[in-house]
Amino acid sequence: MSPWSIEYDPVKGVLHPFPYAPIMGGARPFILLDAKKGLTFNGSGADLIDEDFTVDPGWTEFGDSSVVNGKIVSNTVAGVDAYSVKTFAAQTELWAEAIISFDSFSFGATHSAGVFALHSLSGIRVEIYLVESSGIKFAAGYADDAGANDATLSSPVPVLGKKYKITLHYKQATTTSSNDGICEIWIDTIKVLDEQTVDNNAEDGDHIEVGGNLASSQASVLQRTDDVKVGTTGASPAQVTNWADQSGDGNNVPQATAVDQPDWNVSDSDFNGNPSVEADGVSESLKSALFSGGDKAQPNLVFIVHKTVSNVAASDYLFDGHTNAAKRHAIFDGSGGPNQEIFAGTSQALSLIDLNAHVSAYLFNGASSNSWEDGVPTIPAGTIGANPWDGITLFSRFNGANWGNRKVAYLLAYNSNFSDAAINYIGNVLAARFGTTWTDI
Incomplete structure (x- = not known):
């Protein structure tokens, strides 16, 4: 049917x-x-990651796939610098998305664990990570030429076993103004970061990473990723x-x-x-x-x-x-x-x-x-x-x-x-x- x-x-x-x-x-x-x-969309509108099966709307799944409980998912990521990464041609504007579920949390009060990031070889552009601060919370970082900027997000405290849809949008500025770039993050359907301060010297994105130790501190977080995809839009x-x-x-x-x-x-x-x-x-x-x-x-x-x-x-x-x-x-x-x-x-x-x-x-x-x-x-x-x-x-x-x-x-x-x-x-x-x-x- x-x-x-x-x-x-x-x-x-x-x-x-x-x-x-x-x-x-x-x-x-x-x-x-x-x-x-x-x-299908105007501009470049390209899928940057190509796998054997597609997910909506016209994106493609990321990572080496496996079957977990009868569903195709990306491989489990188990912390301590364990992560999946894909590289593509540098892009000045990117949308990226992941559906992520955490199986366990284990890290100290001063540690953090990376979840999902768009970045370039020389630095992270937009990142979602977890911090231990009065209970585990989502946090975010974005970068411009003035340095990194971190923010704890006003979002639900992550729950083990629950699926979260993470959406990132990064757009490099095209003028010398410091306020016409975009860094946006959604968790599920709620926008939790809306920054218009990515300036003209911020770098193109050319990598997508999922899981592991994306931040500097050691951590161990077992997570599964499902329907991870990245692509470009014309606007x-x-x-x-x-x-x-x-x-x-x-x-x-x-x-x-x-x-x-x-x-x-x-x-x-x-x-x-x-x-x-x-x-x-x-x-x-x-x-x-x-x-x-x-x-x-x-x-x-x-x-x-x-x-x-x-x-x-x-x-x-x-x-x-x-x-x-x-x-x-x-x-x-x-x-x-x-x-x-x-x-x-x-x-x-x-x-x-x-x-x-x-x-x-x-x-x-x-x-x-x-x-x-x-x-x-x-x-x-x-x-x-x-x-x-x-x-x-x-x-x-x-x-x-x-x-x-x-x-x-x-x-x-x-x-x-x-x-x-x-x-x-x-x-x-x-x-x-x-x-x-x-x-x-």
Whole structure:
């Protein structure tokens, strides 16, 4: 049943293949966009570490892999100068990420143990380490030409056996100003270091290290690392050049023009820490080719996890079709008031626009069309026209106008209608993942 993953059903309390579950009668989506998967970015956008298997979103795993409890992980690192290291071409801007779990702590009050670092041969640029100070705590260091800077982080005290997602972002300054470089650190979804003091003399990063004694003091910390990856981005946040369809039908949504590429948010608090793609409401959008296999006649059922950042103007779009008015499905802000509208040849008003995250479902089905916002009906069944659907444009009208200032974390479309139970199943799974709510219809 690949390429779909096993998802937890919060209603039944069981695992099912999603979004290809028995409750859907075997129907499969013809487009699936997940902001965790299949994104490519502008600039260098390169994976700097290459292994035999990949992890999301387009990164690659680090280190010699092994299987621990049935899961592929990097080799265990056991302190006292034991660490894994990879070298790559010098980069002025780097993102790096690790998922780390500690099996034991053992070091004295004046000691520290390295966890994860971006650095150059001549010095550490950004480092996460552990210190023993009124209980073991995370600490961080970053360096510029004035020397090292250390800070104990306002973050949870590490717990044995718990997984922590560590994200580092390092960007060398490009001018003589001392305030336009970046050193940022996240633990899980919380930013715990936000320093804008990496000056122009700070060095490029060309190494990634995981584990062991990265700091000067001797230490012994047994830790496991999982999904360690490093790559570059063209800007921060990264601009999306292509969002690959995960349904298997190849209905990707690219954008070749740099100034029109939406941003990728690596961890978005509006969606429970999941990533999202965000358009600025000025010129940014993504657009597929004509759908693989031809036009999709109604019924079409679309689920989308989204948020309106700001109401830019009348008739700004969440999504539209590919070509002209005879082959379009669209959701946009109505010109006559603060409502969204649904369109497949005829417009009909939906719910009032707000600035919250939602799981929305839209049924394009002629006189029996409908829509739900977090499970709550937003229009009565009624005609919206009978247009087929020929492709998708995200964040604007099909002809490159009426741009919306919006975020999308997930989009799923079927060339079918489902029972209320099946719609509720999908709605509940998405709400649980993205931190919203779903009221069963």
